[in-house]
Amino acid sequence: xxxxxxxxxxxxxxxxxxxxxxxxxxxxxxxxxxxxxxxxxxxxxxxxxxxxxxxxxxxxxxxxxxxxxxxxxxxxxxxxxxxxxxxxxxxxxxxxxxxxxxxxxxxxxxxxxxxxxxxxxxxxxxxxxxxxxxxxxxxxxxxxxxxxxxxxxxxxxxxxxxxxxxxxxxxxxxxxxxxxxxxxxxxxxx
Numbered sequence: 001x002x003x004x005x006x007x008x009x010x011x012x013x014x015x016x017x018x019x020x021x022x023x024x025x026x027x028x029x030x031x032x033x034x035x036x037x038x039x040x041x042x043x044x045x046x047x048x049x050x051x052x053x054x055x056x057x058x059x060x061x062x063x064x065x066x067x068x069x070x071x072x073x074x075x076x077x078x079x080x081x082x083x084x085x086x087x088x089x090x091x092x093x094x095x096x097x098x099x100x101x102x103x104x105x106x107x108x109x110x111x112x113x114x115x116x117x118x119x120x121x122x123x124x125x126x127x128x129x130x131x132x133x134x135x136x137x138x139x140x141x142x143x144x145x146x147x148x149x150x151x152x153x154x155x156x157x158x159x160x161x162x163x164x165x166x167x168x169x170x171x172x173x174x175x176x177x178x179x180x181x182x183x184x185x186x187x188x189x190x
Contacts, residue, residue, distance in 0.1 A: 001059040001060065001061050002058075002059040004059075004106065005058040005059050005105075005106065006059060006105065006106040006107060006108055007049060007059070007060045007062060007096065007099050007100065007103070007105055007106070007107040007108070008059075008060070008061050008062065008107075008108055008109075008110065009062045009064060009092045009093075009095050009096035009099065009107065009108070009109040009110070010030075010061065010062065010063050010064070010092065010109075010110050010111075010112060011064050011065075011066055011089070011091055011092030011109070011110070011111040011112065011113075012024055012063060012064070012065060012066065012112050013066060013112070013113060013114075014036070014065045014066060014067060015036075015066065015067050015088055016036050016067045016168060016170070017036060017037070017065075017067070017168060017169065017170045017171060018033075018035030018036050018037055018038075018065040018067070018068070018170070018171045019171055020065065021033055021034070021035055021063050021064065021065035021068075022035060022065075022171050022177055022178070022181065023177065024063055025063035025181070025186065026177060026180060026181050026184070026186065028061070028063070029061070030061045030062065030063040030186060031048070031049075031052060031060045031061055031062065031185075031186060031187065032045050032048060032049070032060065032061075032062040032063070032186065032187040032188075032189065033062075033063045033064075033181060033186055033187075033188055033189075034062070034063070034064040034065060034068040034091075034095065034188070034189045035065050035068055035171060035188065035189075036065055036067035036068050036069060036170070037170050037171050037173060038068075038173065038188050038189060038190050039069050039070060039071040039072075039073075039189075039190070040068060040069075040070055040071065040188070040189025040190065041070070041071050041189055041190065042070060042095070042098050042099070042102070042189075043102075044187065044189060044190065045062070045095075045099065045187055045189050046098075046099060046102045046103055048187040049099060049103055049105070050103055053103070053105065058105075060105075062095065062096075062099070064091050064092055064095055065091075066088045066089055066091055067088050068091060068189075075088060076088065076089065076090045076091040076094055077089070077090070078090045089111065089113075092109035092110060092111050093109045095109075096108070096109035097109075128151070131151075131156055132149050132151070132156065134156075135149040135156035135158075136149050139158050144158045146160060146161055147159060147160055147161065148161060148164050150164070
């Protein structure tokens with residue numbers, strides 16, 4: 001993005017929750033992060049990008065969760081199969097096109113999708129996977145069926161499936177990670 005002085009819009013998975021976008025955006029030093037939890041105003045994003053360019057920072061990285069929704073807008077979908085959940089996607093291209101048109105700056109969009117899952121696991125990834133598997137086997141030995149394994153640091157605990165799916169876990173707007181993003185000057189579109 002920096003070497004070509006362009007806006008890079010990166011779409012990540014997550015459906016209706018912005019965990020991946022928030023964590024990847026903050027960790028990857030994005031300048032804008034758009035989440036399903038915060039309806040975004042494209043004009044505020046445009047203003048932030050123009051300010052960066054005017055200040056000599058002639059590039060911008062925008063991370064969008066696939067389920068982010070513009071204020072007074074609708075979810076970006078790419079199709080619907082009868083009897084299946086709606087297919088969410090195409091937002092990187094839509095946001096990128098809007099930003100390119102409104103700023104006049106060169107833009108590229110990218111959908112990471114399943115490429116996100118293709119990285120080599122770290123030692124922490126391997127250990128966490130082993131802990132989940134071992135806890136699942138212990139639950140079977142104990143006859144705890146109808147449960148999933150949940151990681152509640154530092155423990156692996158059984159949680160009933162009913163409790164696990166009762167409420168969608170979205171990014172809390174008062175969380176430390178959201179506050180950190182704001183403190184770093186990351187635009188969340190609001």
